[in-house]
Amino acid sequence: MPVSDTELTQMFEHVLRLSKVDETQSVAVLKSHYSDQRTVRAAMDAAQRLKAKVYAVELPSFSHPIAMGNDMTAYCGDTPLTGNLAAQRALEAADMIIDTMMLLHSPEQEQILKSGTRILLAVEPPEVLARMLPTLADRDRVLASKTLLEQASSMRVTSAAGSDFRAQLGQYPAVAEYGFVDEPGRWDHWPSGFLFSWPNEGTAEGVLVLDVGDMILPFKTYTRERITLEIQAGFITAIHGGFEAEYLRDYMAYFKDPEVYGISHIGWGLQPRAQWTAMGLHDKNDGMCMDARAFYGNFLFSTGPNTEVGGTRKTPCHLDIPLRKCSVYLDDTAVVVDGDVVAPAESVVK
Ligand SMILES: O=c1ccc(O)c[nH]1
Numbered sequence: 001m002p003v004s005d006t007e008l009t010q011m012f013e014h015v016l017r018l019s020k021v022d023e024t025q026s027v028a029v030l031k032s033h034y035s036d037q038r039t040v041r042a043a044m045d046a047a048q049r050l051k052a053k054v055y056a057v058e059l060p061s062f063s064h065p066i067a068m069g070n071d072m073t074a075y076c077g078d079t080p081l082t083g084n085l086a087a088q089r090a091l092e093a094a095d096m097i098i099d100t101m102m103l104l105h106s107p108e109q110e111q112i113l114k115s116g117t118r119i120l121l122a123v124e125p126p127e128v129l130a131r132m133l134p135t136l137a138d139r140d141r142v143l144a145s146k147t148l149l150e151q152a153s154s155m156r157v158t159s160a161a162g163s164d165f166r167a168q169l170g171q172y173p174a175v176a177e178y179g180f181v182d183e184p185g186r187w188d189h190w191p192s193g194f195l196f197s198w199p200n201e202g203t204a205e206g207v208l209v210l211d212v213g214d215m216i217l218p219f220k221t222y223t224r225e226r227i228t229l230e231i232q233a234g235f236i237t238a239i240h241g242g243f244e245a246e247y248l249r250d251y252m253a254y255f256k257d258p259e260v261y262g263i264s265h266i267g268w269g270l271q272p273r274a275q276w277t278a279m280g281l282h283d284k285n286d287g288m289c290m291d292a293r294a295f296y297g298n299f300l301f302s303t304g305p306n307t308e309v310g311g312t313r314k315t316p317c318h319l320d321i322p323l324r325k326c327s328v329y330l331d332d333t334a335v336v337v338d339g340d341v342v343a344p345a346e347s348v349v350k
Pocket residue numbers: 073104177189192293302320
């Protein structure tokens with residue numbers, strides 16, 4: 001249902017308050033011509049209403065000749081900010097950036113965060129922003145699980161469909177997404193409500209079976225037949241199945257980059273207001289479909305880049321693949337069983 005401009009501004013005030021925006025803060029709204037202009041205006045108005053020093057940084061869009069589709073996660077790494085050091089300095093000067101054009105998975109985002117500037121990504125449609133307006137309960141639920149994830153030395157994922165995946169953890173940090181940025185140097189995405197880390201280089205292995213009803217982003221498709229991925233030493237080594245497997249193989253091969261087969265972030269969803277069904281109710285160009293990444297009890301894995309945590313894989317092809325009905329174990333502790341969150345207690349929604 002349509003959200004009014006007034007509601008959108010009020011929602012931004014709520015999220016910016018949670019992000020500790022006040023009269024002591026400077027807020028930069030990062031945009032390009034493809035930003036949602038209503039989101040840009042609401043962000044600017046809300047920051048001003050909280051008495052922050054507000055400015056906008058507009059960048060000409062960037063399109064790489066091999067990028068396909070309009071989903072902002074489909075081509076990662078190079079962005080409108082790449083190479084524009086003056087603009088990067090202008091952004092690093094802010095205490096907080098509201099990113100309406102997508103810096104995610106770029107080295108520049110990492111550099112800006114290291115300067116202490118915090119970044120909130122907001123590119124979903126206003127109606128999706130409204131349905132998953134972040135709360136302190138979201139933060140507490142995700143951070144309770146992050147405590148377990150950052151202490152774990154391994155993750156194992158199994159499913160009735162036949163998945164049996166393992167990875168060592170610890171080389172990379174655990175990342176919690178709960179929809180607002182309340183600490184210096186923090187990145188987050190409104191809407192969200194999930195957490196993840198990256199496998200230690202070379203340690204992801206086993207089999208992941210995409211069953212009927214799982215999802216592949218940025219295709220924004222529900223899989224209608226099984227696709228089986230073989231994973232060895234941190235990379236997908238085979239993709240078996242029918243037409244949908246062929247489509248996935250063809251898309252990944254198109255980039256002519258062996259790093260596209262690397263395993264990227266792995267984690268699970270903790271947002272009860274995100275819905276598995278939502279993707280079927282939106283057009284492919286409506287946004288990046290955060291419902292799919294965040295729905296409660298999913299196992300979300302992904303392929304390709306790991307630059308945002310200092311890794312060396314800057315490949316542009318990034319697939320986010322949420323699976324239902326998996327069991328996720330951290331060392332010997334089950335956090336998700338058959339698609340339902342079981343631990344820690346503070347992360348379980350009754
Ligand atoms: O919020 C996000 C969105 C995309 C992604 O790849 C990770 N986290």
